[in-house]
Amino acid sequence: MSVVTLTMNGRLISARQGESLLQAAREHGIEIPTLCHLDGLEPLGGCRLCLVEVRGSPRPLPACLTQASEGLVVETDTAALVEYRRMIVELLLAERAHTCSVCVRNGRCELQAMAARLGVDHVRFEYRYRLLPLDASHERFTLDHNRCILCRRCVRVCDAVEGAHTWDVCFRGINGRVVSDLDRPWGESTSCTGCGKCVHLCPTGALSRTVDVGDEAARERASLLRILERRAGIREEGA
């Protein structure tokens, strides 16, 4: 495999031919933000956070979809790019109801972390305030459209890794939303295997485990009982 040399943020770095700029940057400790990309999934180029400036290109290019090639001169953190990224995060926050305080992912949310990382301390756009439905029909998982950023990780992992293609996107533009099967409740999906890959990859609280009901709660209690049992044993020994 041939190696190419390019300049990133003024530094000469080497990359494998055919590798994306995003991968090349990561290998050299340069973090380019992204919310939709995950190694191993088909690159989408949807969130536009990984846009970088490439000399000779009239407009910024997505690092996840741009291949490293010999002699490229790339800037990943210019003032314009940082401003665009902030606006993208603000647009996402205004688009749906991302109310962190009552979100299951509060503190572990990638959108929240991205906002903090980019210094988004207010949103200049008017919030949409549109209450979207919540699908809690699945016995173990919940889908909350209000937290979805349409990154389509769930769609891609379900299709490419699990091979079920339960998820897809329905409607378009601002009204787009992910649907299971042909827009049936998740719980009634005949293709869903219940593997949970979508939940594990969801960057926000859109997909989560329904931990408070059913079997899940019972298992939580069983493990706690085991801990208590051990604790009781230790106490006995100490006595």
Next chain:
Amino acid sequence: MTGTELAVLAEAEDRRRRGGEQRLLVCCGSPCMAAGAESVLSALRGRLAASGMATEPDLVGTGCRGPCSRGPLLTVQRRDETDAIFEHATPELAVAVVDALSRGADLPGEGRLPERFPFLTCQTRIVLANCGLIDPDEMGQYIGAGGYNALARVLHDMSPEEVCAAVSASGLRGRGGAGYPTGLKWQLVRKERRDRRFVIANGDEGDPGAYMDRALMEADPHRILEGMAIAGYAVGAEEGYLYVRGEYPLAARRLGKAIAAAERTGILGSRVLDSRFRFRIFLRMGAGAFVCGEETALLASVMGHRGEPHSRPPYPSRQGLWGCPTLINNVETFANIPAVISMGAEAFAAVGTAASSGTKVFALCGELVNTGLIEVPLGTPLRRIVYDIGGGLPDGREFKAAQTGGPSGGCIPAAQLDVPMDYEALQALGSIMGSGGLIVMGEGSCMVDIARYFMGFCMEESCGKCVPCRAGTFELFRMLDRMANGIARPGDMEDLERLCRMVRETSLCGLGMSAPNPVLSTLRWFRDEYETHLRERRCPAGRCAMNGEAVPCPS
């Protein structure tokens, strides 16, 4: 069918037409159909059958004739006389015309377009040469007008390289809007080292007010098929797809008929015109998404996926349909190809300007005396189109702006009326040539309202794949909506411009990249109007509601 048979057929058609004394042409394009062309046609048919004339005139239902606002149009062609064109034709008029013809009397004097009607005489019709003059459902009439001659010549006398070279030499540029050199695109596809290649004609026209492609597909479908077959031969493709917008059922029906007729006679199929070239064309209907006019979204739609664009590169010329090299041109570009071959590249390049050769079809609409479909050489001044062809604005109203390029384009102000209509000149003014929609506006139009309308269109049509287009057009629409309702916030103007730049720079495909153009171009020429809306909470044109209430966003 061989080249000789083609010539024999053309001659027979020519003789048949000469034999008839008169022809009656009824425009059956969508606008005239909507105005009642069907009833005119059946009245003519009924009266002709009852009249018992010795040599019954040819009755032809044609495609678009041009002056759509005057429809339904009835043209009477008589030997050795200039054509008589009746506007707003009615069944009663049809009866009167047939009676006059059967008696050999003079035709009714009322309701006729002037003999030298500038709308028709100021045009140069190359692409629309047959439009309104032949029956689109009769392949023989297209052949009689010289159709499929270019294809026969290409197959028998030219190598694929020579065809590509001829198209390059003609200087033809893509008519879909961006103006990419057609010959260059063909050569790119030709050079790819793959066995399987495709040709796609993009008939997914969606700009509000634009209907050039529809008229072309409805009026002269065989010309598009011929252009596609020539392209297939030149780039080495054996399969072509014709992608027609779902809202154009009439165009799709006529194209389907044309394809079937061409296959039946061996003009398309496994031995095209008795050569060793094999070419088939498949029809694909869209499902009502504007974004499918974007080439990568169109590819997805043809392959049966959700109509969404993907990032380029790879360009379709390298990886298109099912990963194979694919040539995508607009239907109007393909309709130019037979003319490039039969006129010769030099003669074609002599029309228009040096950098933009040939003609362009425009759908002329808005506040004009005459609206309709026109074809003029590229580089024709806007003033000539508006005042000579369009007849100026009604009631002597003042010209304010002309909108070109639909939701991807911009407005040209009155001060720039002398701009030559070519790719570069329009771009320099912050607009684009686009596919050919041309909307003329008078003093009663508000530029904020126009920008708001187009932004609403882009918001509705965004596929939602990338954030700037999905959420950005939504926020832009809300800002413009606030301005139009007199409830804009002080910082809205700056936010509007900043967000426009961001959406333009960061969107994934052409839809998002160009969505801010109507705002940016109206801001450039009519900034004071925005200021008045914002600071004085007043609409100078009296168009915006300014009622202090936001219109609820579509859910």
